[in-house]
Amino acid sequence: MSAAALARPEIRALDAYAPARQESGMLRLNANEASWTGDGAQGLNRYPPARPRELHEQLAALYGVAADNLLATRGSSEAIDLLVRAFCRPGADSILVTPPTFGMYRVYAAIQGARLVTAPLEEARDFAFDAGRALGACEDATKLVFLCSPNNPTGGLVSEADVLRLARARHGRSLVVVDEAYVEFSGAPSLARKAAESCNLVVLRTLSKALALAGARCGAVIGPADVIRLLDGLLAPYALARPVIDCVRHALTPPNLERAEAAARAVIAERERLAAALAASPLVQRVWASRGNFLLVRFARPARARASLREQGILVREFDDAALQGCARITIGAPDENERLLGALAAEAPA
Numbered sequence: 001m002s003a004a005a006l007a008r009p010e011i012r013a014l015d016a017y018a019p020a021r022q023e024s025g026m027l028r029l030n031a032n033e034a035s036w037t038g039d040g041a042q043g044l045n046r047y048p049p050a051r052p053r054e055l056h057e058q059l060a061a062l063y064g065v066a067a068d069n070l071l072a073t074r075g076s077s078e079a080i081d082l083l084v085r086a087f088c089r090p091g092a093d094s095i096l097v098t099p100p101t102f103g104m105y106r107v108y109a110a111i112q113g114a115r116l117v118t119a120p121l122e123e124a125r126d127f128a129f130d131a132g133r134a135l136g137a138c139e140d141a142t143k144l145v146f147l148c149s150p151n152n153p154t155g156g157l158v159s160e161a162d163v164l165r166l167a168r169a170r171h172g173r174s175l176v177v178v179d180e181a182y183v184e185f186s187g188a189p190s191l192a193r194k195a196a197e198s199c200n201l202v203v204l205r206t207l208s209k210a211l212a213l214a215g216a217r218c219g220a221v222i223g224p225a226d227v228i229r230l231l232d233g234l235l236a237p238y239a240l241a242r243p244v245i246d247c248v249r250h251a252l253t254p255p256n257l258e259r260a261e262a263a264a265r266a267v268i269a270e271r272e273r274l275a276a277a278l279a280a281s282p283l284v285q286r287v288w289a290s291r292g293n294f295l296l297v298r299f300a301r302p303a304r305a306r307a308s309l310r311e312q313g314i315l316v317r318e319f320d321d322a323a324l325q326g327c328a329r330i331t332i333g334a335p336d337e338n339e340r341l342l343g344a345l346a347a348e349a350p351a
């Protein structure tokens with residue numbers, strides 16, 4: 001049984017909007033567009049394609065799947081929103097998350113009126129994913145299981161074996177979602193192809209991190225074709241703006257992809273260098289091993305470390321979770337930026 005059958009009945013029955021046809025060589029008097037173009041807005045009087053086919057094909061090629069196994073979204077954040085809206089009945093269904101993890105799963109669930117079920121990662125186990133615990137926490141009404149790999153902010157991976165075990169165990173009851181926002185920095189293979197071949201697994205990818213396009217807002221959800229079709233019905237027509245389509249298509253050309261790969265390799269090298277340097281700092285109590293483009297650290301004297309970083313004009317991510325008391329997530333910057341960070345912490349270290 002495909003996980004598409006688990007979607008909300010009204011979504012399964014949805015009669016999706018049919019956007020105005022776009023046929024080359026035809027006069028378009030069918031979309032109430034302006035017939036003139038403003039200054040510097042070449043072609044923007046026209047709607048972009050409702051679903052840009054070439055962009056989908058380029059993304060599908062990049063991730064090694066067929067175009068009908070993929071939907072491009074405004075960042076992977078939007079894909080999370082679409083999934084929760086498609087699968088969770090307000091007041092009835094739940095999603096499972098493994099905190100500490102990316103906060104938007106919880107937020108979109110709250111917006112939809114879906115309950116949150118948690119299988120926390122334990123610091124005593126170095127925040128390692130525990131498949132048994134996650135399975136045990138699932139309820140009958142748990143429609144989505146969000147696994148973040150590498151996990152933001154703890155940096156650990158969920159193994160392929162664990163993902164497939166969860167997908168098998170929850171077959172007919174849940175769709176397993178693997179958020180691979182940081183997979184390019186992990187050295188681990190993506191599960192995109194496995195998701196395309198599965199019946200209840202989807203993978204989220206984003207161009208915001210390794211492709212350096214956070215400002216363009218583009219991501220993708222990859223999975224069984226019928227799940228993708230369902231999500232497609234929820235996504236606004238013309239979701240991706242024309243300038244976004246053009247700039248993403250350019251970023252996906254071979255020379256730019258090679259640059260992105262080289263940049264990811266440099267981030268990995270810097271991450272390891274920075275992890276070692278931070279671990280040696282007297283202001284740092286703990287650095288967790290990370291497979292992302294960030295490090296989770298616990299400061300020995302959090303208030304002083306924070307004040308010092310702020311004084312030096314450096315922002316790091318802090319958390320409200322009790323589990324992350326005194327911790328910060330630090331993005332791996334360029335080598336000179338990382339030096340600045342180390343300098344700021346060294347300046348505060350006791351003599």
Ligand code: PMP
Binds near residue numbers: 074205206208
């Ligand atoms: N997933 C994870 C794990 C993230 O950390 C982020 C952004 N911080 C996202 C998804 C969303 O990224 P975007 O919407 O830019 O693709």
